[in-house]
Amino acid sequence: MPERAYTAEEMMTVAAARALSRRAVCFVGIGLPSAAANLARLTHAPDLILIYESGAIGARPDVLPLSIGDGELAETASTVVSTPEVFSYYLQAGRIDVGFLGAAQIDRFGNINTTVIGDYQNPKVRLPGAGGASEIATSAHEVFVIVRHSKKTFVEKLDFITSVGSGKQAAGGARGVTRVITDLGILERDSDGKELILTRLHPGITPEQAREATGWSLKTVGQLKETPPPAADELATLRDLHQRTRQAHGA
Amino acid sequence: MPERAYTAEEMMTVAAARALSRRAVCFVGIGLPSAAANLARLTHAPDLILIYESGAIGARPDVLPLSIGDGELAETASTVVSTPEVFSYYLQAGRIDVGFLGAAQIDRFGNINTTVIGDYQNPKVRLPGAGGASEIATSAHEVFVIVRHSKKTFVEKLDFITSVGSGKQAAGGARGVTRVITDLGILERDSDGKELILTRLHPGITPEQAREATGWSLKTVGQLKETPPPAADELATLRDLHQRTRQAHGA
Amino acid sequence: MTPDVIYDQLIGMGCARKLVFSWGGNPGVGSLHRFRDAVENGWPRRLEIEEHSHAAMASAYTAGAAGLPFAVYRGGLGSDLPKVNPMIRRIECPFTGEELAAVPAKRPDVTVIHAQKADRRGNVMMWGIIGVQKEAVLAATHSIVTVEEVVDELDAPPNAVILPHWVVSAVCEVPGGAHPSYAQGYSQRDNAFYRAWDSISRHREVFSDWMRRHILETDDFADYRARLRESPDA
């Protein structure tokens, strides 16, 4: 594998940012989703509307928040509403185009576990839980998942269904998880809407690597495309963002 | 009847103001209730909390509002909340000690009609309707009605039950209409809680006058008391308030 | 919730087929005479009514804004309102068994409100007595917001009442557009007009004549306001 000028995480973040259309209203969580959404806003999608579940509507943070409640979000937002209001008047009302989620486990239908590894009553690992994810999964028009690709995460059967991402229980015309962006490539829902299949690979990644990192028998689109590598401005913008963030948070 | 230094309406307003305890949280409408509540606030009850259904919490209007939406209410309030919030978080939540209502018709149980005279589908007189009254009647801890005494208003049978004032359908420990203040005297709920009976007469009014102005067979408490006439400061404060109001509203 | 003078005008001109409301009067003055004439006498046409309490209407708009099909509130029991409005039903708490009232969510096709400010992108800011305006916009399929002024920056305090530009269909700069009502910080309620409306609207002929001269024969809102300044009372 040739040495590359960017990390796998940078490729994943850039790919996720590109997936956001220019005028989308986007419900984001902390971490990679927030990095990707803000990268999109700072590059091709300056009019992207970012909504954080803490109630910040139209936030334009200069540094990435460490928590959903960071003051930076409130200070740069068009307005800040209460938690009940952001969940009812914005998310539940169907005003979100794209919900952005992470996952501890994901299955081939797009269902997500962020609750427990092992048995709920007697867990091996207790994870943080649903947070806003359950309703993001069913109320956003579509959901992008951004997560590192591994057999531990891409499983045949979830230990717990925290969020229904299959689109089956979604409200109105919501479609559930339509895209999973990993450090290896991109999975999208297939044409009959049932299963997530591999549609793109990042530069230098082979289909075998993706299949080996997937706990189910991963289907592949006929014509697998390669993700264009991060452009210079994407990379520069992302690194600046992370640099500002590190300085601000004193890490 | 000796000539008096005050009008029947002034006596009624003063009597209603006196009925408010010093620290009550009071949900008021426009007109006589608002005049009485503000008179109380400007005399014996400076800490009275006035809530107007337009969302003004803790309003301290210098002049009486002509409408529930007057700017004076917003400008003098501790805060202004939305209409859904004032009805759900304040009234429905049981945070109101006294609701203050008017009536087009009232029956012996305290039920109120403000909807129609005649048949609903084919009314003789179409009145404004419920407004906030239906839920004030059942959610405030108790309700005072302030209304002129006449057979047209104090009826044997309502044409329409807009607001249940009998206390039967009230939430939690709410008691419904406990007091009716008129230009002739005061009716209160009797000891077994069923019926409104005459307990006080204003100076110079006879029990016969009250009975003749009532469309049902009005019961009277054993020891009918006389309302003390308006004190000089009550009258001066009320007249000042009305004077300021007339000037402000350009009447 | 509270149809005001503009509703009375629409009703009196026969523009309204149905009125959904919870209080229909001229605040502090008395009746809305055109509303009464339509309900009592069917003039100029029969007016269908769907009548609620304020609490129910507020809950119904909230449910509409929140994407729920219905709203739950404490009320209705024992009142005659549910007898004449089949859209007020009972619902049982699935935990306590308690009976509560339910109404369908309100989802207007179009909501029209007046607010103080918008910025050039269309973000709307309002303050003061905000009523149910935010919910009415968020519950609607389309929304039109008239504002006192369009500014470069809203200079909004934290947690200000803001409608983001992407939930509003259209913003129009119409100073004084709330008349005869007011916009806090910009204008005063025209109490004299509310009083004058009582006599203007009391008789069909006077009303129709007033509407012809002030509405039908004026070019736009500015012309209407000018006409009004000339002859407010008749």
Added chain:
Amino acid sequence: MTPDVIYDQLIGMGCARKLVFSWGGNPGVGSLHRFRDAVENGWPRRLEIEEHSHAAMASAYTAGAAGLPFAVYRGGLGSDLPKVNPMIRRIECPFTGEELAAVPAKRPDVTVIHAQKADRRGNVMMWGIIGVQKEAVLAATHSIVTVEEVVDELDAPPNAVILPHWVVSAVCEVPGGAHPSYAQGYSQRDNAFYRAWDSISRHREVFSDWMRRHILETDDFADYRARLRESPDA
């Protein structure tokens, strides 16, 4: 909704019998180790949990604040959460027949929040990310509000987020009382402490020792803050 470091401390000291929550992590850092140890290993005691989603918790507080026995929201269908939490039930819309989720209202015995300002009468004002704080106070039987400062006048902008003095049980002036969280306009979030908490809380002995020295052996909040400045990481 989101138990933070203080919850982790209470759980680790065995002060909590039951946790009602929707997200239990150290934001931006990782696990709440004492919470995990209690759930995974029952240390120092078994912790009963009642688990929801944020949307359900927010609705439940709203219902509590509004005096309703339950809340309705869109959610739950197909998720495993209702299987492990019998307090998430189905309810049918009485108009459309649609199935929705319902949870009982949350009505805390006591709610404790931190806000920016109170006036001398006890009117509380907060701004910024207000979360579900207003609803949590209004839903509670009793409420304690710590504030950054008590002032003569709140100088509140219109429609500010205010808790009137008569809905609050007690107000205490505790500058920095949100630590390690922050109060907008007064302090910054102590991100370093959140990170440090990961290693403090990871092992039972380190945690217990830290608690002894910083909490049990300090006189009050000021003393605790002073101790923390001396030795933030251990």
